[in-house]
Amino acid sequence: GQSLEQPSEVTAVEGAIVQINCTYQTSGFYGLSWYQQHDGGAPTFLSYNGLDGLEETGRFSSFLSRSDSYGYLLLQELQMKDSASYFCAVSGYNFNKFYFGSGTKLNVKP
Amino acid sequence: GAVVSQHPSRVICKSGTSVKIECRSLDFQATTMFWYRQFPKQSLMLMATSNEGSKATYEQGVEKDKFLINHASLTLSTLTVTSAHPEDSSFYICSARGSMPNVNEQFFGPGTRLTVL
Numbered sequence: 001g002q003s004l005e006q007p008s009e010v011t012a013v014e015g016a017i018v019q020i021n022c023t024y025q026t027s028g029f030y031g032l033s034w035y036q037q038h039d040g041g042a043p044t045f046l047s048y049n050g051l052d053g054l055e056e057t058g059r060f061s062s063f064l065s066r067s068d069s070y071g072y073l074l075l076q077e078l079q080m081k082d083s084a085s086y087f088c089a090v091s092g093y094n095f096n097k098f099y100f101g102s103g104t105k106l107n108v109k110p
Numbered sequence: 111g112a113v114v115s116q117h118p119s120r121v122i123c124k125s126g127t128s129v130k131i132e133c134r135s136l137d138f139q140a141t142t143m144f145w146y147r148q149f150p151k152q153s154l155m156l157m158a159t160s161n162e163g164s165k166a167t168y169e170q171g172v173e174k175d176k177f178l179i180n181h182a183s184l185t186l187s188t189l190t191v192t193s194a195h196p197e198d199s200s201f202y203i204c205s206a207r208g209s210m211p212n213v214n215e216q217f218f219g220p221g222t223r224l225t226v227l
Contacts, residue, residue, distance in 0.1 A: 042218040
């Protein structure tokens, strides 16, 4: 089976940096993705790591360590609009399956 | 970016009726679509993987006779909740997997809120 763990909630102030961790246990691992979901909305793709290391996309960066079954999403220069839930997801064989973590609710305060 | 629509956005039905939800990729061909279920403030639970022209692959614990999935074309997948009961009330979201080389990316529809009375 699959198991992904994330912190349930994180609070930070505007302009700060926040890191959301994700540890996973899965078979047939292909990669780790991150999605953002605002309340009542659809998830939107943020980042993907297929190989170990850091991927940077603007204010967002994501990291993967396959040997540690661990990854994180780093959000810099936090803005109020970043308040949302963030999900890590593992890709199964040939990207025919995606399993999501429990989600981390990020609260950005002024 | 790729756009996925879902219809209806909200449906209320009586117990025992069937409800069909449509998921369409509007500007690209999606050979693979996914159906998820999400309870309030919880994660997305994968229900099934839908491949165009073949039978859907259901996750363990998901009743294939209750949640009928059809993926008849490269732009349309449907989920039919048969004989719906109050415990089927949930937020159902579809997604379409990106085309090469972006097969690691999913594009989500806006979701369908199902309430069974």
